[in-house]
Amino acid sequence: MTAENISYTGNGATGATGQPVLSVRDLKMHFPIKEGLRRKTVGHVYAVDGVSFDVGHAETLGLVGESGCGKSTTARAIIRLLEPTAGEIDFMGVDITRMSRKDLRPVRRDLQIVFQDPYASLNPRMTVREIVAEPLRIHNLYEDGGVERVAELLRLVQLSPEHGNRFPHEFSGGQRQRIGIARALALNPRMLLLDEPVSALDVSIQAQVINLLQEIQGELELSYLFIAHDLSIVRHISHRVGVMYLGHIVEIGTRQEIFQNPTHPYTQALLSAVPIPDPRVSKSRERIVLTGDVPNPSNPPSGCVFRTRCWKAQDICAEETPPLVEQFGHLTACHFAAPVEILAGAVPS
Amino acid sequence: MTEPVLSIRDLVVEFDTPDGVVHAVDGVSYEVYPGETLGVVGESGSGKSVTVMAALGLIQMPPGRIVRGEVLYKGRNIIGLPIEELRKIRNKEIAMIFQDPMTSMNPVFKVGLQIAEALLVHNDDLSEDDARKQTIDLLELVGVPNPSRRYDQYPHEYSGGMRQRAMIAMAMANKPSVLIADEPTTALDVTIQAQVLDVMRIAAEETGAATVLITHDLGVVAEMADRVAVMYGGRVVERGTVDQIFHSPRHPYTLGLMMSLPRVTGEIEKLLPIPGNPPSVINLPPGCAFHPRCRMSEGRELCRTKVPEVVQVTGGHESACHFPDEVVLEIQRDSAVTGIEL
Numbered sequence: 001m002t003a004e005n006i007s008y009t010g011n012g013a014t015g016a017t018g019q020p021v022l023s024v025r026d027l028k029m030h031f032p033i034k035e036g037l038r039r040k041t042v043g044h045v046y047a048v049d050g051v052s053f054d055v056g057h058a059e060t061l062g063l064v065g066e067s068g069c070g071k072s073t074t075a076r077a078i079i080r081l082l083e084p085t086a087g088e089i090d091f092m093g094v095d096i097t098r099m100s101r102k103d104l105r106p107v108r109r110d111l112q113i114v115f116q117d118p119y120a121s122l123n124p125r126m127t128v129r130e131i132v133a134e135p136l137r138i139h140n141l142y143e144d145g146g147v148e149r150v151a152e153l154l155r156l157v158q159l160s161p162e163h164g165n166r167f168p169h170e171f172s173g174g175q176r177q178r179i180g181i182a183r184a185l186a187l188n189p190r191m192l193l194l195d196e197p198v199s200a201l202d203v204s205i206q207a208q209v210i211n212l213l214q215e216i217q218g219e220l221e222l223s224y225l226f227i228a229h230d231l232s233i234v235r236h237i238s239h240r241v242g243v244m245y246l247g248h249i250v251e252i253g254t255r256q257e258i259f260q261n262p263t264h265p266y267t268q269a270l271l272s273a274v275p276i277p278d279p280r281v282s283k284s285r286e287r288i289v290l291t292g293d294v295p296n297p298s299n300p301p302s303g304c305v306f307r308t309r310c311w312k313a314q315d316i317c318a319e320e321t322p323p324l325v326e327q328f329g330h331l332t333a334c335h336f337a338a339p340v341e342i343l344a345g346a347v348p349s
Numbered sequence: 350m351t352e353p354v355l356s357i358r359d360l361v362v363e364f365d366t367p368d369g370v371v372h373a374v375d376g377v378s379y380e381v382y383p384g385e386t387l388g389v390v391g392e393s394g395s396g397k398s399v400t401v402m403a404a405l406g407l408i409q410m411p412p413g414r415i416v417r418g419e420v421l422y423k424g425r426n427i428i429g430l431p432i433e434e435l436r437k438i439r440n441k442e443i444a445m446i447f448q449d450p451m452t453s454m455n456p457v458f459k460v461g462l463q464i465a466e467a468l469l470v471h472n473d474d475l476s477e478d479d480a481r482k483q484t485i486d487l488l489e490l491v492g493v494p495n496p497s498r499r500y501d502q503y504p505h506e507y508s509g510g511m512r513q514r515a516m517i518a519m520a521m522a523n524k525p526s527v528l529i530a531d532e533p534t535t536a537l538d539v540t541i542q543a544q545v546l547d548v549m550r551i552a553a554e555e556t557g558a559a560t561v562l563i564t565h566d567l568g569v570v571a572e573m574a575d576r577v578a579v580m581y582g583g584r585v586v587e588r589g590t591v592d593q594i595f596h597s598p599r600h601p602y603t604l605g606l607m608m609s610l611p612r613v614t615g616e617i618e619k620l621l622p623i624p625g626n627p628p629s630v631i632n633l634p635p636g637c638a639f640h641p642r643c644r645m646s647e648g649r650e651l652c653r654t655k656v657p658e659v660v661q662v663t664g665g666h667e668s669a670c671h672f673p674d675e676v677v678l679e680i681q682r683d684s685a686v687t688g689i690e691l
Contacts, residue, residue: 066538202392207609207622236611273543275568282572
């Protein structure tokens with residue numbers, strides 16, 4: 001790639017124009033399996049195998065799925081912590097799929113990631129102020145008003161300025177996640193990739209961080225890719241939702257569509273398996289209990305990847321991969337898609 | 350009314366640490382009756398696991414210490430029993446299922462042998478062949494496919510969900526009277542969790558055991574429990590039937606949990622988190638441990654100075670709040686803000 005075709009212009013270039021902030025097309029991330037002394041490649045783990053979606057301006061796309069479905073790998077490939085095997089990633093109108101590290105630097109200002117584990121993702125030897133200031137220093141922005149910026153960021157995530165002098169171990173999980181968010185916001189990004197940001201937190205603290213993320217989004221008009229396995233949280237925070245299974249998006253649509261009108265058997269099974277914190281509903285409802293486990297991603301089933309656990313599977317499911325196409329109002333990848341109301345008798349109106 | 354099969358009374362457990370004394374369990378009482386499931390909920394550090402570990406003599410002493418309290422199993426206090434007698438009760442009469450089935454099985458022995466061993470240890474007359482047969486039946490009951498082949502596999506050859514099924518089979522092996530499950534599905538994916546919860550129901554039905562289900566997941570509790578004990582800061586703050594706890598809580602902490610919880614069943618306006626952080630167990634706040642985070646307590650001296658006693662609010666429903674009746678008004682106010690109807 002040459003310098004000319006990088007028309008990356010930095011903050012706020014697109015988005016308001018109605019173009020997606022992030023556009024992912026047919027993204028593939030295959031990891032080689034190496035064996036023997038010569039480290040010969042004997043196969044691949046198809047962690048992400050053809051994923052496409054858009055995230056709009058100030059929009060949250062929730063990506064749900066069970067462990068090993070490829071949702072975190074998708075985020076890591078987008079931010080180029082992993083080199084994608086194939087596909088295209090456009091961020092604010094620019095193809096960043098094969099950009100050099102040097103050219104990626106301005107992109108990384110605008111596209112930040114927050115990790116799940118607030119214990120592992122903060123340097124224990126740095127004070128909170130140093131942690132939050134680090135991105136500013138790396139991008140040579142600290143000299144000019146860095147001190148004020150750090151104080152402002154700590155306020156934004158509802159930590160007091162005195163917290164700046166302390167070390168990560170002095171904080172609770174929720175507070176550490178706030179520090180991680182402050183660091184991600186330091187460079188004024190347009191988009192955050194949030195990889196299970198509240199999964200390690202207790203319920204009461206989880207709600208604090210979710211509210212904080214929603215407030216920040218409202219204030220700064222950020223786009224979020226919100227990755228989680230908890231469907232309740234995804235329903236609450238997302239505008240649109242994509243459901244992943246074994247490296248594929250099997251269904252994607254607005255949260256109303258996905259939760260009220262799911263058409264893919266896997267989405268239906270997933271929704272019916274969520275324990276509902278309401279004894280009057282949860283004890284009376286019907287469950288779709290899937291048999292077996294998720295297949296090995298190094299040897300995915302032919303055709304539809306879900307067919308080995310699907311009660312609707314027919315011969316065609318083994319022969320033809322169902323495309324992700326619009327059926328019943330949103331995109332779904334099933335030969336026998338049909339809407340089923342799973343969460344009937346919904347509690348809060 | 351029948352007698353509780355397991356009853357914990359005013360249990361106090363402390364640990365000596367370099368930073369000071371940790372008051373992990375601070376006067377916990379609850380009981381479980383035959384055939385029922387008691388859900389014990391609370392966030393990390395609330396003392397929900399330590400309570401049962403201490404009750405069964407599974408904490409390291411020192412640094413741990415049982416300061417006072419009784420644990421009555423079928424009316425008999427098992428605290429301070431000689432280790433030999435305690436071992437007989439554990440596993441045979443009171444069985445445990447832990448969160449992480451990988452670490453609670455021996456990796457170098459076949460899964461089937463480990464379950465068969467549980468049978469053989471507590472049953473001198475049983476032949477090895479019969480133990481194998483019974484084990485295969487148990488594996489089949491908990492939904493392990495091809496049980497006779499799976500018998501000869503090692504724990505690493507099982508997936509997480511399958512391992513947890515095998516753990517349940519092991520726990521059921523001697524038809525225990527009490528089944529204690531400590532976060533049994535926390536490490537599992539939601540579709541696998543649904544399978545394992547079904548298996549737990551089958552296990553409870555087959556054995557007629559009383560189940561103590563310890564979890565932080567309110568959804569799992571709503572689904573499984575008959576009665577619930579809510580723990581905070583090493584104490585039980587509320588106790589009641591699952592319906593009372595979820596639909597008419599009488600402790601502000603329980604209410605706070607309900608209002609912090611996004612719902613998969615509908616769109617809600619806004620979550621109402623509990624402010625602040627869980628208390629430090631080394632330095633518990635004086636009075637009610639929840640008062641620094643409680644909206645109802647603001648400025649009230651009683652909350653700051655006096656540990657609230659557990660009081661009955663209605664039949665079978667108890668709250669450790671000085672002002673349980675005020676929670677009713679709080680529910681209405683919070684519902685208006687969040688859109689969550691209890």
